[in-house]
Amino acid sequence: MNVKPDFSKGRNYAETAPAFLSVWNMEAYYGESYIVQNISFNVHEGEILALLGRNGAGKTSTLRAIARMDNPQVTHGEIWLDHQPLHNMASHQAAQGGIGLVPEDRSIIPGLTVEENLQLAQIAPPVGWSINRLYELFPRLGERRKQEGVTLSGGEQQMLAIARALARDIKVLLLDEPYEGLAPVIVDEIEKTLRVIKEQGITTILVEQNAVRALELADRSVILDTGSVVFDGSAKEVLGNAELREEYLAI
Amino acid sequence: MLGLKKHDLSLLIIVAILTMAAPFLLNPFPTESGMAQFNAGYPDLMQKFVIFGIFAIGFNILFGLTGYLSFGHAAFLGVGSYACVWMFKLLGYNVLPGILLSIVVSGLFALLIGVITLRRSGIYFSILTLAFAQMSFALAYSVLSNPKFNLTNGETGLQVYADDPQWFHSDRLPDLPHLFGLSMRATHRMELGAWEFQFNVGYYMCAVIMLLCFYLAIRIFRSPFGLMLRAVKSNQQRMNYTGLNSRPYTLAAFVISGMYAGLAGGLLSAVDPLAGAERMQWTASGEVVLMTILGGAGTLIGPVLGAGLIKYFENIFSKINESVLHGWFGFLPDGLEDFVITLVYPFVGKGWHLTLGVIFMLVVIFLPGGLVEGGQRIGRLFRGKKPSGAAKSATTEPAE
Amino acid sequence: ASHSGFTNAPQGDTVTLGFNVPQSGPYADEGADELRAYQLAVEHLNGEGDGGMMNTFSSQVLEGNGIMGKKVEYVTGDTQTKSDAARASAKSMIEKDGAVMITGGSSSGVAIAVQGLCQEAGVIFMSGLTHSNDTTGKDKKANGFRHFFNGYMSGAALAPVLAAQYGEDRKAYHLTADYTWGWTQQESIAAATEALGWTTVENVLTPLAATDFSSYIAPVLNSGADVLVLNHYGGNMVNSLTNAVQFGLREKMVDGKQFEIVVPLFSRLMARGAGENVKGILGSTNWHWSLQDEASQAFVKSFGTKYGFPPSQAAHTCYVQTLLYADAVARAGSFNPCAVVEALEGFEFDGLGNGPTLYRAEDHQCFKDVLVVRGKENPTSEFDLLEVVEVTPRAQVEYAPDHPMFAGGNLGQCNPGA
Amino acid sequence: MDAIILQILNGLDKGSAYALIALGLTLIFGTLGVVNFAHGALFMIGAFCSVTLSKLLNLSFETVDPTQKDFLGNPLKVKTPYVESWFGPEVGATIIDWSVPLAILFAIPIMLVIGYVMERGLIKHFYKRPHADQILVTFGLAIVLQEIVKFYFGANPIQTPAPDALSGVANLGGALGLQIAYPIWRLVYIGFSLLLIFGAFAFLQFTTFGMVVRAGMADRETVQLLGIDIDRRFTIMFGLAAAIAGLAGVMYGPINAPNYHMGMDFLVLSFVVVVVGGMGSLPGAVLAGFLLGILEAFASTTWATTTIPGINQIIIYLVAIIVLLTRPRGLMGKKGVMED
Amino acid sequence: MGILEVKNVNKRFGGLQALGDVNLSVAENTVHAIIGPNGAGKSTLLNVLVGKLIPDTGSVMFDGQSVLGRKPYEINQMGISRVFQTPEIFGDLTVMENMMIACFAQRDGAFRMHAVGSMWSERDIVATAEDMLESMNLQDKRDMHSASMSRGDKRRLEIAMCLAQSPRLLLLDEPTAGMSRSDTNNTIDLLKKIKQDRDITIAIIEHDMHVVFSLAERITVLAQGTPLVEDTPEKIKGHPKVREAYLGESQVAA
């Protein structure tokens, strides 16, 4: 796993190693403190990867780093998505390159209605699902389309955040704790949606505290601990490995 | 000692030593040298340093701790000045009643304005305070100085006239502000070789008061009250749901800082018995904001440094005229001399505002924490610490 | 330095004067011209240049070797046209630079504040531009002297000309800057014109900070008044005059009379700011470069040669004040302020551009002819903006020291300081 | 009646100046979240664009005319503007006469460039910094700009007169039998301001641009996550605000002669206008501008000043206090904008 | 008569009836859970209880006194503390300072002017604050800038602050959202322990049924602003309507 893939070969490389998103030796800092320490992992096209770990393990930081946000700052390493070097991009470019992040605090934009929040996502190319299609997926949002986004209930906000990501034509969906604060029925709904999305060929990285649930959905799993990768393998493997679960996930 | 932690105590001691030795420290250049222009150790400027230091320390108690940006603090300074001169006019030139009254009056005035303006926060609060101060200014400048009811003497400024009552004045006392007979103007000049140093009564009185104010400010910063003020700045919502009423805290901070401003105003009148209305104008309120940010808002010593820097520029840089420049660069060949002078000239003398503007920009751009951050960086360089280590310790130390 | 019995007694072979002028703020251009005049005066005192008005001055004690043999040096400061800043700047000149005389300024508030300070500190103050009656009225000080004229004198000089040109049956509408200077000037002009038969319809106070006067001008249109008097100076005056002209006041007829605008206190620097609008407008001024007397000519020549344009009244006043101070020291034989005061009190002189002049002992106000001027219709150059309509003789503008407009003050004793 | 209409016109006139400055200010202040104390300086620079243009048009060559003398008695140097010698005296004179309207064309690119440079070079580093820092840095910038202008143009006002055709007064009330004579240029100014205001509104309302910028102000990070290059839009926004300020300045020249501190004179007032209108609300800023303008005009009437002495000096602040105490977020303020 | 009595509370937002005739009685010294679909009005109800929102109609009594019309800080001083759905802490301050503020508020009331005297010399305050941090496993983060903690830690800090106030009624809005399994379990244990050690009533909103069923003694199900059922956990689990509208199939399995 720790052999640097040869990115320079472009397409060629994709044929030899089917990684769709590759993170290679990434380090990231908040100001002066070192959070993400030399992380490498691959995600294959169309799969769901569960990114797990305790509170403060660095999951959110890793997702933010991949989405090329300023904070944390990536200081070392490479990130490739479908032959594009994300590590050379700013976050809006990464977004145009196909990254869709649903942040953990949902980041619904104040002052904008539900519909405006969705419209905003369709300003920059490439555009994904139509707004009507999204309303079909989440009828609740359709009912509330004229309401200011931030006054939605927690669960509604989560739906809006996911819908907003899908409103763009994304290649990879980064989900930071999407089930948090959702009623169990809705969690079931979203899980179904994620399966639908997977069928559409969208690759997903899922960060989730409910590890069992995530692992049941995921194809593969990467476990982080204090900013480093401690496990990279199939989801089944984790489910079957009590020791691993005990040590890093406490389940 | 004095209820202070070691760190704060040493800061207080350093400040005390610096203020007491200021007449020496500020006059580093021999009187006859070309650099004498940069000497700042004369009574008026030294007095301004400490008085505006008091003003800025007080402002920082409000702004630095609670984050409420008052854009009308000069009103309290002005009210304090007027109160003090009125005491001179009625009672006589002893500064004590004047200074006390200026604290009381400005405190009451701050209470009145605070109760109203603190109903709003953020920019709305700033504009409310600005509006009150501008109204006070307009009243003082013209409305309250009409011949029938002359409270402020308008544009000229309130001053003492020979026919004022001065009930407690006697012939044995100086005809100028004094502290029990000790004239504020009294200055002892000491000549040491090529150097000259001035020790002025007014300065030392103000300096002692400033040290008291500084000490009080440290105590406030480190007190539970100070903690509550920082809580106001951080998250008022959480504060309210933690059972704390933020309004009396902010009001108390507002009144305390208004009293500091009033005290500063009183002292201005005490060392120079004329109270002008421009002291209340928005530019004066803006000045204390600039001093505080320039020095480092929320830090203890920053506002004093900021006040010092601005007053230094206003008083020293503005006096460098062309002939002074010729004096300095006279050693250069003629053509070069003229060239250098044309280059420097726009920035000094009447161009001092330009230099000040440039300094404001440079400081905020490169030293986001103000001059204090500059000091810290130099200190860090000095100690040769790695940035990462410093950052970690910075988070664990209580905020300065 | 405190042994000699007075503040800042000059040591060694130099003497330091303090030039305290507005270098920033709205009067910065006046201040700059004042400073030019001071530099010129220093040159002349030190025997450099062509000597300017030193050659025409009736008192011939100055020899061009500095003052009493001491070379004149100077320091400058910025008043910012704020009392506090002006006092701080003057104090630093006195406390730090050892200035024995302070001069300059371009506003009455500042002049009064600095004059009070000089009285307390024990140095001489030779004021620059200050036109309020109070400077030598209720705020007069023994250590302070004013060469410039004042509101009363403007009124006394202007009123007869106004009556002669516009008739005695006029209704005047005053707009007045709402601070001490504006009030005293308005009071003076109203009194002088009313004495000749005019009526004052209205006096409206305008804030100093005002920049747009349209809402003050509009009511004039329907007020029945046929003269508008603008008791404004500086930026205020430029804007109020511009606005008045915009509103068509100059073309207006009221009851068959041509509507007129009057600006009682004029200066050329302001006239330049007001541009076209100033044409034909009457006002008064302390001095103008087009005067043909020998002294004025000499001054214009030496100033114009050095700087390339003619001096303003501000420059003239400041130049004269410096010479007068130097002359008084020389005549007294001492820099001691009390000696200087004695030498200046009641001093009569000529040859400084205003004709025979008296520094009156009672209030330290200068008495001299006053110029009534009019904005020139066809200027030949960018400096040729005002023409002198009349030189009002000194006798006509004199008043008793206890005149009610000047009452209440107390000159006090001269203070030599330490 | 005539008097009332006149004062309303005066109020509209003042109000359009306030509204125009406040509009630019609030674009930056309410949408980009930057407290721009240099906005007044942009207004001033606009006015000096027109001063500069008229200086350029008046660039002259000198010929010595021995028949006339200058103030020192030397032969007079007579100046003829190049424009007059190139285009003939009449066309040249017309061009010079129309220098203020021409300055609009001249000022737009200049102001856009100034806005661009200012935003890229300075302001963009301050989006995330506390308001206090923004105040300090933009105030510093304002001083610098102001001092530079003073250095080159002096401290006294410089006239920039309106073209002859547009100066003078228009008689408005003729048909109604009223006596309302009002300066033409001031009417032009009112019209121009309304045009600019509606233009700005239309741009922000009928394009998604406004929404994006508002969103970017509320949460930059998230907007970028949606693939939008918010920096570029902020720059455009800033340039736009600078251009509006500049045009307001150009057009204001003939009303009051420009001087180097005209920006500072307006600055505080325009902040009050913006806040009274409500942070983040463009209609609020415009409404407050006109409201305060009209109130100020009426407070200056003799009737008002004799009833309450000094009311003309404090009216704006008094109204500001009353509005802010009765309506927590100004007339039309948005929740959560700059409340902490 | 419960310690908290909510009667006929209605709250509309524009056209939306967020709360419709809510009646709720929470018995003293019990753990009462409020569950329901997203947007059911649970947080809105909590907002009414702490004075953040004023209901259109109805009454809310705490220990015999009305809370309506009181300021949030007054309500808190009556003994009601709340943990928010998104963590509300003093981000600019350190963890320890956050705790001390809560302790001061508990000891000194809504306002006290102790402007001189070091806060660190207040031994009882420092001691309580430290105890509380320890019980929440935050002692290592004592001097950390609280804004730069991970969200799970922020939430634990907020709970610690509320507990430090020794409230009589503790309102928890999804306290374990975003917490890892192990911390969730710790929190459950902690709440149980607190429940044992002192007299405290807890009202908890949670979507994590594991937490709800481990703690709650009674459960109210809210749907579309109206209480659907109120019963014991066992009954709720089996309630068909609740299963359909809220729990879904997976929870029943779990």
Ligand SMILES: Nc1ncnc2c1ncn2[C@@H]1O[C@H](COP(=O)(O)OP(=O)(O)OP(=O)(O)O)[C@@H](O)[C@H]1O
């Ligand atoms: N803005 C920040 N500044 C400094 N440090 C931060 C910041 N945000 C997070 N950290 C630190 O980075 C580490 C990793 O945080 P991160 O949010 O990535 O963890 P996480 O795995 O997502 O945890 P959680 O499950 O609690 O959300 C934590 O120790 C946290 O304290």
Ligand SMILES: Nc1ncnc2c1ncn2[C@@H]1O[C@H](COP(=O)(O)OP(=O)(O)OP(=O)(O)O)[C@@H](O)[C@H]1O
């Ligand atoms: N300020 C508001 N303005 C308008 N509607 C609001 C406001 N606050 C809440 N709502 C609406 O009221 C309903 C109830 O919201 P509430 O936050 O109470 O739900 P909840 O039960 O807490 O849901 P969740 O479990 O998802 O947090 C939601 O539909 C929400 O959109």
Ligand SMILES: CC(C)C[C@H](N)C(=O)O
């Ligand atoms: C400069 C002066 C001639 C006028 C000025 N306004 C004054 O106060 O006197």
Ligand SMILES: [Mg+2]
């Ligand atoms: Mg996280």
Ligand SMILES: [Mg+2]
């Ligand atoms: Mg909720």
